[in-house]
Each structure stands twice: as structure tokens, then as C-alpha cells.
Amino acid sequence: MKNILFLFVLFLTAFTISCDDSFLDENKKRMEGYNLDVPLFVEPVSQFTEVSITLPDLKNKDFKVFQYPKIIHFESFDGSIDETGKLTLKIKVDAFDRPLQIEPINLGNIILNIEEFGLLSIKVQSVNWGTPNVSISDNLIDFDIDYNDRIFEIRNSATGVLFYKLVKKPSWIKEIRNYYISNDFIEIDSVKALGPGGIMPCLISTNIENLTPGVHEDVIVFETSDPANPVLTINVKIRIRSYENPTSMIPIEGTVMDAEFDKSTNTLFFVTQNPAKLTSYNIVSKIKKEKLLDRNPYCISLSEDKTKLILGATERLEIYNRSDIQKEETIDLEFVVSDAVDGNNGLYYFCNPNYEVFSYNSSTKTLLKHTSGWEYVIDGDIMLKLKGKPYILLSKKGYSPNGIKLVNISDKTKMQFAKNWHSGFGDKYWTTEDQIYVFSQMGTVYRLPNENTGTDIYKIGQLIPYESSYEYFYDFKWFEHSAATSKIWASYDLRDWSKKNIIIGFDDKTYERKQEIEMNDYVATVNGKRDYYMTLARYIFSSGSGNEVVVVKNVTESNVNAWHLEIIDVTK
Amino acid sequence: MKQKNITLSLLLLCLTASLSAQFVDQKTPRFRISASGGLGYLIASGQEDISGVVNKEAIDKANRDLRLATNLNSDAYYLFEEGWGLGVKYLFQKTSAEADDIIVDIQDNAHYMVMDIWEKDYVNYVGPSLFGYSTVGNNDNLFLISSLSFGYAWLRSEAYVLNQNVLVTGGNFGMNAEIGLDYLFTPSFGVGVNLGYLMSYFSKVKMTDGVNKVEQTLDKDSRYNASNVHLSIGLRYYLNK
Numbered sequence: 001m002k003n004i005l006f007l008f009v010l011f012l013t014a015f016t017i018s019c020d021d022s023f024l025d026e027n028k029k030r031m032e033g034y035n036l037d038v039p040l041f042v043e044p045v046s047q048f049t050e051v052s053i054t055l056p057d058l059k060n061k062d063f064k065v066f067q068y069p070k071i072i073h074f075e076s077f078d079g080s081i082d083e084t085g086k087l088t089l090k091i092k093v094d095a096f097d098r099p100l101q102i103e104p105i106n107l108g109n110i111i112l113n114i115e116e117f118g119l120l121s122i123k124v125q126s127v128n129w130g131t132p133n134v135s136i137s138d139n140l141i142d143f144d145i146d147y148n149d150r151i152f153e154i155r156n157s158a159t160g161v162l163f164y165k166l167v168k169k170p171s172w173i174k175e176i177r178n179y180y181i182s183n184d185f186i187e188i189d190s191v192k193a194l195g196p197g198g199i200m201p202c203l204i205s206t207n208i209e210n211l212t213p214g215v216h217e218d219v220i221v222f223e224t225s226d227p228a229n230p231v232l233t234i235n236v237k238i239r240i241r242s243y244e245n246p247t248s249m250i251p252i253e254g255t256v257m258d259a260e261f262d263k264s265t266n267t268l269f270f271v272t273q274n275p276a277k278l279t280s281y282n283i284v285s286k287i288k289k290e291k292l293l294d295r296n297p298y299c300i301s302l303s304e305d306k307t308k309l310i311l312g313a314t315e316r317l318e319i320y321n322r323s324d325i326q327k328e329e330t331i332d333l334e335f336v337v338s339d340a341v342d343g344n345n346g347l348y349y350f351c352n353p354n355y356e357v358f359s360y361n362s363s364t365k366t367l368l369k370h371t372s373g374w375e376y377v378i379d380g381d382i383m384l385k386l387k388g389k390p391y392i393l394l395s396k397k398g399y400s401p402n403g404i405k406l407v408n409i410s411d412k413t414k415m416q417f418a419k420n421w422h423s424g425f426g427d428k429y430w431t432t433e434d435q436i437y438v439f440s441q442m443g444t445v446y447r448l449p450n451e452n453t454g455t456d457i458y459k460i461g462q463l464i465p466y467e468s469s470y471e472y473f474y475d476f477k478w479f480e481h482s483a484a485t486s487k488i489w490a491s492y493d494l495r496d497w498s499k500k501n502i503i504i505g506f507d508d509k510t511y512e513r514k515q516e517i518e519m520n521d522y523v524a525t526v527n528g529k530r531d532y533y534m535t536l537a538r539y540i541f542s543s544g545s546g547n548e549v550v551v552v553k554n555v556t557e558s559n560v561n562a563w564h565l566e567i568i569d570v571t572k
Numbered sequence: 573m574k575q576k577n578i579t580l581s582l583l584l585l586c587l588t589a590s591l592s593a594q595f596v597d598q599k600t601p602r603f604r605i606s607a608s609g610g611l612g613y614l615i616a617s618g619q620e621d622i623s624g625v626v627n628k629e630a631i632d633k634a635n636r637d638l639r640l641a642t643n644l645n646s647d648a649y650y651l652f653e654e655g656w657g658l659g660v661k662y663l664f665q666k667t668s669a670e671a672d673d674i675i676v677d678i679q680d681n682a683h684y685m686v687m688d689i690w691e692k693d694y695v696n697y698v699g700p701s702l703f704g705y706s707t708v709g710n711n712d713n714l715f716l717i718s719s720l721s722f723g724y725a726w727l728r729s730e731a732y733v734l735n736q737n738v739l740v741t742g743g744n745f746g747m748n749a750e751i752g753l754d755y756l757f758t759p760s761f762g763v764g765v766n767l768g769y770l771m772s773y774f775s776k777v778k779m780t781d782g783v784n785k786v787e788q789t790l791d792k793d794s795r796y797n798a799s800n801v802h803l804s805i806g807l808r809y810y811l812n813k
Binding site: 021023025031065066069077109113 | 673682683685687730736737739
């Protein structure tokens with residue numbers, strides 16, 4: 001009977017247990033849901049592969065996969081987060097369509113049910129960025145002294161997506177940004193993307209506030225996703241000026257009116273107005289001699305024997321000893337002397353702005369006017385004495401074509417017209433040292449006409465100041481021939497084309513451009529502002545050896561006198 | 573279903589045979605009480621094709637597990653000398669199964685859901701029962717018995733599915749038929765073995781998750797069929813023999 005009772009108790013217990021509804025209370029427990037900020041990136045893989053994420057706040061908790069994208073297969077749906085918070089999953093991923101694009105493809109979510117935490121949703125994404133091929137437009141950006149913004153390009157020539165990151169730039173590089181989008185900055189450690197075949201034009205600007213005078217060089221470094229070019233380096237360079245002129249630039253007071261150079265002694269002579277002064281400067285000994293003048297000078301030339309300086313001034317012709325620039329003779333006149341030469345026959349020939357030509361015999365103190373009549377008038381205001389010959393070439397400023405006249409000075413009492421060539425030379429013409437060739441202001445080269453030249457004068461060459469095939473009427477400022485180096489030096493105003501004016505060294509036989517030297521800026525105070533100003537060479541002279549050129553130049557600002565001379569080593 | 577009808581016919585045949593043994597002259601007990609336990613096998617299987625389940629083998633195993641029932645039953649009869657009796661039959665049956673990592677396509681074209689499921693089904697059956705018995709052999713300690721009961725069955729199904737606990741309850745009329753042998757060690761006490769068939773369907777059920785309740789009438793294909801053939805052994809107690 002006891003056994004039967006026991007069985008009844010067993011029955012009752014089973015019945016009671018089977019009526020317990022408390023398990024439904026589990027449904028009332030609220031399960032929280034969270035999204036993980038960082039996606040899990042996957043790609044097709046046929047073998048189970050470990051992927052992991054770190055959840056530092058969920059150490060040592062069990063988890064179970066609750067939901068997952070269909071293309072993923074798990075080795076196990078259960079797992080544990082280890083003591084470091086590392087959650088590891090072993091997954092296989094089926095093949096799926098992976099278009100090449102910057103943006104990741106969303107493949108769904110893995111939802112994990114984590115013990116005592118809730119549901120954690122992990123976004124599953126995939127990216128196919130291919131293989132990029134990066135290049136950069138410039139390996140060197142030289143801001144030099146203008147500090148203007150520069151542009152360089154980052155290029156991706158392959159079909160892959162390029163990612164790049166600026167990792168280093170000097171402090172004086174203010175910013176690098178998208179050239180087209182003003183607020184799209186390329187910041188340090190900020191990753192940027194560039195699609196296949198894309199070009200990123202970058203604007204780079206400087207901040208020189210804290211830079212000391214001198215040259216500063218540094219590098220800009222990008223890290224890229226191109227396995228062949230993981231690092232891109234751009235050298236950057238900037239020059240900070242001291243606002244002091246170098247010692248090689250020698251200031252000249254006043255306005256330079258004319259200059260002459262004696263190659264045998266490497267001495268420069270020039271005359272200035274305001275103050276009226278004659279100055280000599282030996283470029284070797286650096287000895288400078290100055291002589292204040294009574295009248296404003298207009299021109300200066302060396303006598304053929306290089307012993308005298310003939311100086312034309314207001315109503316005066318003055319003769320100076322070359323070596324000590326002491327005045328030897330004064331010829332008072334009633335006009336301004338615009339040009340003057342030594343006739344090497346005891347006479348000085350000179351002219352005035354009215355194209356009247358005169359001579360002065362130092363021995364007899366006789367002044368003769370040679371301009372008269374209507375036919376074959378001897379006139380001009382530009383004079384050139386042919387070396388070793390009793391001939392002077394005359395021409396006129398302000399006429400085009402001004403032509404050139406050959407005048408015989410064998411007769412000291414009367415200049416005799418010899419020949420005339422109707423061709424344009426400009427306001428001045430220059431010859432080679434041997435006076436075989438002459439260069440017009442427009443850059444045309446002629447054989448220098450003489451008494452044996454026919455009635456026609458033929459152009460035999462053209463000096464072109466920059467890369468061009470056009471034989472144009474260029475406007476050269478000065479020519480200088482160096483027989484020692486077989487070079488023709490020329491000054492040209494490039495302001496319309498470039499930020500620098502230049503002097504150009506031409507081959508004196510082929511007339512090819514061989515050398516180009518930018519003119520240094522000059523520190524001057526213009527309208528109260530002390531700054532660097534662009535300069536233009538007005539006179540160029542080559543030293544006897546040809547290794548240096550002496551450049552007499554002025555700033556290009558209008559109506560500003562900031563004349564100076566600069567000696568430039570042209571062997572470098 | 574065909575198998576179920578054959579079993580029922582066999583049981584009724586045995587009951588008839590038992591009643592026909594009433595002419596045996598012997599000392600008749602007045603009461604018989606039994607308590608048994610055993611195993612049952614449900615004649616119907618669970619739903620085989622569940623929409624969206626990817627790894628069907630896990631569901632198949634659970635379905636197989638759900639067909640195997642543990643069974644406790646008890647009855648008490650007043651016996652008449654003619655070899656029959658009247659009494660009451662109680663039967664308790666439990667089936668359970670669980671399956672981990674069931675993968676379900678949630679029909680969003682992108683995701684699968686992973687879930688563990690379990691199910692525990694309890695059926696309690698009570699009903700008046702007609703009992704038949706006859707002595708086998710000359711020792712007066714071995715009885716061939718049979719019973720036929722019509723009664724009421726209660727279903728209680730506890731399940732965990734889609735991360736939610738669900739309780740399904742229902743009730744319906746049912747029938748139980750058994751045949752067996754009782755062997756008495758003493759004049760009053762012995763053991764017995766029964767082979768029975770419980771027929772029970774539940775078409776109208778109540779479902780609740782503890783918050784919401786739903787009443788649902790299941791169609792013929794999805795009704796819960798607890799019918800099973802069960803074999804049990806247990807203790808037998810004869811009073812006033």
C-alpha cells in the first residue's frame with residue numbers, strides 16, 4: 001500500500017510541475033539592443049578564417065550568434081569573449097558581387113546575443129579598392145620669395161581606389177587643400193580617397209611669420225595605399241629675405257644717364273643726374289671714384305685710345321682723364337650734348353637733340369657745325385666712331401626706320417657724307433668688340449656697314465630673347481659683346497611674361513641662347529614702402545676675361561630711381 | 573492513421589475475450605488499483621516542413637524526439653465477479669525535445685536567424701473506464717486484463733521558440749484502451765504490464781507568452797495529435813481478494 005501511495009505522490013508531483021507557468025516570466029525580461037560603431041569588413045574566403053573585434057567592456061562573456069548575413073558561415077554559433085575583450089569568430093564568406101568603388105558595400109548585420117548584455121549588432125561590410133598607382137606632379141615646390149600659393153597634383157592612374165594620408169608637413173606650410181573646394185582641407189592623419197584615374201589638385205599655401213631670413217627646406221610626406229609607392233615625398237623650399245641688399249649690389253645715387261666700360265682695366269664709368277656726377281668703379285679693385293659735375297651730364301664715351309672720357313652735358317662738353325677722372329678740358333656750348341665721340345684725329349664730334357652735329361678741335365679750340373643743306377644732310381643724335389677708320393656712323397632716335405649714315409671725318413674742317421642705309425636700328429645700336437657686326441635694338445644682327453658696304457644692308461641673324469621661332473621686333477634694352485667668351489649679352493624686359501627680368505647670353509656665332517640669368521630684386525623704399533622690387537638691366541658690360549658681367553640697373557617701378565650696379569659671375 | 577485503427581480493434585477484441593472469461597469459478601477481488609510507468613510512441617509526427625528552416629535535420633531530430641513519450645498512468649476499479657469492473661483511468665504523458673542552432677531564413681533576402689528551440693508537451697487524461705479480467709492458469713495469480721476508457725484530455729505544451737517562451741494549452745475528449753497481464757506475488761500485491769493506446773487530438777488551443785493570449789482553432793493538418801501506443805509496467809494492488 002505504501003508503494004501505491006508513493007506512486008500517487010509521484011503522479012501528483014508530475015502534474016504540479018507540468019502546471020508551472022513561471023517560465024513565461026522570462027519573456028518579460030527586456031533585451032537591450034546595441035549597434036557597434038565599427039563595421040566588420042569581410043571578403044570571400046573558402047576556409048574558416050578568424051576575425052575578431054575588441055569589446056573592452058564585455059570581457060569574459062558568452063555570446064551566441066542570433067542573426068547573420070546569408071553569405072557568411074560560422075564554424076560555431078557560440079563563443080566567449082576572452083579576458084582582454086577580444087571577440088573571435090571563425091567564418092567563411094561566400095563569393096559575392098564586389099564592384100570597385102570607394103564606398104563599402106553593406107552585406108547586412110551580425111547580431112550577437114551576449115550574456116548579461118543584450119543584442120549587439122555588427123554591420124558587415126566589404127570593400128573592393130583594387131590596386132591603385134599613385135604619382136605626384138611635383139617632387140619639389142620652391143616658393144622662393146614670392147610665397148604665392150602653389151598647385152600640385154596627386155594622381156591615381158590605375159583602376160584601384162587610392163587612399164592617402166598627409167603625415168608630415170613643415171610648420172610654415174599653412175595649409176594644403178582641394179584646389180576646387182576651399183573648405184576641403186588635407187589635414188595631418190586625415191585619410192582621403194581618390195578614385196580610379198582620379199586627379200586631386202592640391203593648393204598649398206605658406207605662412208612665413210615665424211621664419212628667419214634664409215633658405216628653409218623641408219618635406220611634405222604622404223602615406224598611400226599604393227603598395228608600390230607607400231610613401232610620397234615632396235620637397236618644399238622657401239627663401240625668406242632679409243630686406244637688405246647683398247654687398248654685390250652697389251647703390252648708385254641719382255639717375256644714370258650713360259655708362260661706359262673699359263675692358264682693359266675692368267673699370268666702369270657712368271654719369272648721373274641729381275646729383276650730377278661722374279663715377280668710376282673698378283670691378284677688380286672695388287675702387288670707386290666720384291666727381292661732382294657742374295652741369296647735368298647726358299652721355300659719356302671713351303676715347304679710342306682709352307685715355308680720355310668725353311662727357312656731354314647741358315651746354316658743355318667736358319674731357320676727363322680716364323685714370324683719375326680729372327677734368328682736362330671744358331667746352332662751353334649753347335645746347336645739350338646728346339652724344340659725343342673721340343674722332344681720334346684731335347677732334348671731338350658730338351651732337352644735340354636737334355640732330356645737329358658738331359666738332360671741336362682741342363688744338364685750335366675751334367667749334368664747327370657740320371649740319372647744313374638739304375641733300376645728304378649730316379645729322380643725328382647717335383654717334384659711333386669706327387675703330388681705326390676715319391668714319392663715324394650717325395643715326396637718329398625717335399625715327400623708324402631711322403637709317404644709318406656713314407660720314408667721313410678725314411677732313412677736320414668738314415664732315416663728308418659717304419653712304420646711307422635705310423634700315424631700322426632703334427634708339428641705339430651696339431657692335432661686337434671687333435666692330436664687324438652690329439645689333440639693333442630689335443635684336444637684328446647686321447654686318448656693320450662701312451665705306452665698302454653696298455647700298456643695301458642685309459640682316460644676317462636674329463637674337464630672340466626667349467623660346468620662340470618668331471623673328472619679331474623685339475625690344476632689347478642693351479647689348480654687350482664678350483670676345484673672350486664668344487657671347488653676346490643682352491637685357492630684355494620680360495615683365496609681361498615672367499616675374500623676373502633677365503639677361504641672356506647668346507652664342508656670338510649661332511645666336512643661340514646659351515645662358516639666362518634672372519635679375520635679382522633690389523631692396524628699396526618706394527612711396528614709403530621698403531620692399532624688394534623687380535629690376536631691369538639698363539647697361540651690361542662684360543669684364544675683360546668675360547667671367548663677370550657688370551649690370552647697371554634700376555627698379556622697374558615707374559619714376560623711381562633706385563639705380564645700382566651688380567657684378568655677376570657668369571661662369572656658374 | 574491506419575495503424576491506429578488496427579490497434580484499437582485489437583484492444584476491443586481482447587476486452588471481449590476478457591469478459592467472456594467471467595464463468596471461471598474463483599475468488600474474486602473487489603478492488604484493483606494500479607500505478608504504472610512506461611514509454612509511449614506517438615503515432616503522428618510533428619510538422620516536417622517548417623517554412624524557412626535551413627538545417628532541417630535538426631528539426632527532424634527534434635520531431636523524432638517528440639514522438640517518444642514518458643508515461644505515468646494509474647487506474648482504480650471496482651471489480652465484479654463476472655470478470656469485469658468499472659473505475660477511473662488517469663494517464664499522464666510527457667514528450668520533450670530540444671534543438672540548438674536552428675537556422676531560419678527570415679525572408680529578407682539577406683539574413684538568417686539562429687535560434688535554439690525546446691518543447692515540453694504534457695497530456696493529462698482522466699476518464700471512466702470499463703475493465704475486464706480473467707485468470708490465466710490454475711494458480712490464481714496471473715490475470716489477463718483489458719480496459720477501455722473514454723474521458724477528457726488536457727494538453728499543456730511549453731515551448732521556447734524565436735527567443736520567446738510560449739505556453740499552449742488545450743483540451744478535448746479522448747479514449748484510452750489497454751490490455752495487459754497482472755502477476756501477483758502475494759494474494760493482493762503484484763506487478764503488471766500494459767500495452768495501451770491513447771487517442772487524443774487537440775484542435776482548439778490557447779496560446780500565451782505570459783502577456784498576450786490567443787485562442788486558435790487548428791485545422792486538421794496542424795492539430796496536435798497526442799495519440800500514442802504506450803507500454804508500461806507497474807504495481808498492482810488487489811483488495812478484498
